[in-house]
Amino acid sequence: MxxxxxxxxxxxxxxxxxxxxxxxxxxxxxxxxxxxxxxxxxxxxxxKIIPKQWQIIQQRVIPDDVTKNKLFVTAYDNKLLVPNIIMSLYINNRYYPEPWKVLLCTPSTTMEELAIFIKRCFFAADNGYSDNLFCIANLEELDFESQYNLVNYIKEAQFEIKVL
Structure with a gap:
C-alpha cells in the first residue's frame, strides 16, 4: 500500500x-x-503525491468568444452566475479549472497576487503549459486603484511579450 x-x-x-x-x-x-x-x-x-491526470472533456457547450493568446473580458450583473461562467469557459477549453489557473478576487486581494497571476498567465507557454486558460474573476471586488494598476500591468506584460 x-x-x-x-x-x-x-x-x-x-x-x-x-x-x-x-x-x-x-x-x-x-x-x-x-x-x-x-x-x-x-x-x-x-x-500531493498522487500524480495529476488531465481530464479532457469530450462534449463542448455553448461557445464563448475566447480566442487563443487573446485577452477575454466579460461582465455580468448577477454574481451568482460567476461559477457557471468560469466552468463554461473551462469546459469550452476542454479542461477543468485548477487552483493555479483561477484567481477569485476579494477586497483584500493584493497587487502582488495579481502581478504573480498575470506573470503565470503570460509565461505559462514558456514553462511547458501552452494551451491553458487562466481566469481572474470578481474584479469588481478590487478597489479602483488596484483595478487601474492591474490594467496597466496587463498592458505592460503584453508589450514585453511583443518586444521579446
Whole structure:
C-alpha cells in the first residue's frame, strides 16, 4: 500500500468525535479560517503525491468568444452566475479549472497576487503549459486603484511579450 492509500485508509476509518466533543469543538472554536486552512493543509499532504491526470472533456457547450493568446473580458450583473461562467469557459477549453489557473478576487486581494497571476498567465507557454486558460474573476471586488494598476500591468506584460 503506498503512502497516499495508507493516509486515505486512516482517514476513512477515523472515528468521529462524540456528540459532546462536537459541541465543545464548535463552542470553543472561533477561528473558522484556521480550521479550514488546517483541513486544506491535511488534504494537500494526503493528495500531493498522487500524480495529476488531465481530464479532457469530450462534449463542448455553448461557445464563448475566447480566442487563443487573446485577452477575454466579460461582465455580468448577477454574481451568482460567476461559477457557471468560469466552468463554461473551462469546459469550452476542454479542461477543468485548477487552483493555479483561477484567481477569485476579494477586497483584500493584493497587487502582488495579481502581478504573480498575470506573470503565470503570460509565461505559462514558456514553462511547458501552452494551451491553458487562466481566469481572474470578481474584479469588481478590487478597489479602483488596484483595478487601474492591474490594467496597466496587463498592458505592460503584453508589450514585453511583443518586444521579446
Amino acid at each position: 503506498n503512502q497516499a492509500q495508507e493516509n486515505c485508509y486512516y482517514l476513512t476509518n477515523a472515528t468521529s468525535p462524540s456528540y459532546e466533543e462536537k459541541k465543545r469543538i464548535s463552542r470553543d472554536s472561533r477561528d473558522h479560517f484556521g480550521i479550514l486552512r488546517d483541513i486544506g493543509n491535511e488534504l494537500e499532504n494526503i493528495f
